[in-house]
Amino acid sequence: MTFFTKKTITKGNTLLFLDEIQLCPLALASLKYFCEFAPEYHVIAAGSLLGVAVNRDEYSFPVGKVNMMTLYPMDIEEFLLAQGEEQMIGRIRECFEENAPMRGEIR
Numbered sequence: 001m002t003f004f005t006k007k008t009i010t011k012g013n014t015l016l017f018l019d020e021i022q023l024c025p026l027a028l029a030s031l032k033y034f035c036e037f038a039p040e041y042h043v044i045a046a047g048s049l050l051g052v053a054v055n056r057d058e059y060s061f062p063v064g065k066v067n068m069m070t071l072y073p074m075d076i077e078e079f080l081l082a083q084g085e086e087q088m089i090g091r092i093r094e095c096f097e098e099n100a101p102m103r104g105e106i107r
Contacts (some may be wrong), residue, residue: 011040022047 009016021027034043034044041099074082080089095102 009041012042015042015044018043018045020047051101 005044008014015097018027031043031045034041077089091102094100
C-alpha cells in the first residue's frame with residue numbers, strides 16, 4: 001500500500017508514473033531495477049528536461065533497459081479525435097471556413 005494514496009499497488013495491474021524523474025537520480029537509476037527484478041510492474045518515467053539530464057556525467061541512465069519515446073503536445077484536432085469527437089471537428093472546420101462563430105448543436 002502506498003503512503004500517500006492508501007491504494008494498493010498490484011503487480012500487472014498498477015501503472016507507476018514517475019514524473020520529472022530527472023530531479024531524482026536514484027529514481028532514474030531505479031528503472032534498471034524495475035526492468036531486471038520487477039518486470040511485472042508497469043512504469044512510465046517522464047521529465048521535461050530528461051534529455052538534458054541523461055547527457056550529464058552525474059546521472060546513471062539504465063542504457064538498454066529503457067525504451068525512450070519523445071512525445072509532443074496534441075493539437076485540438078488530435079485531442080478531439082482521441083475523445084471520439086469527429087463531428088465536432090467537422091463543425092469547427094465549417095465555422096472556420098464560413099468565418100462564423102460556433103452556435104447551436106452539432107449537425
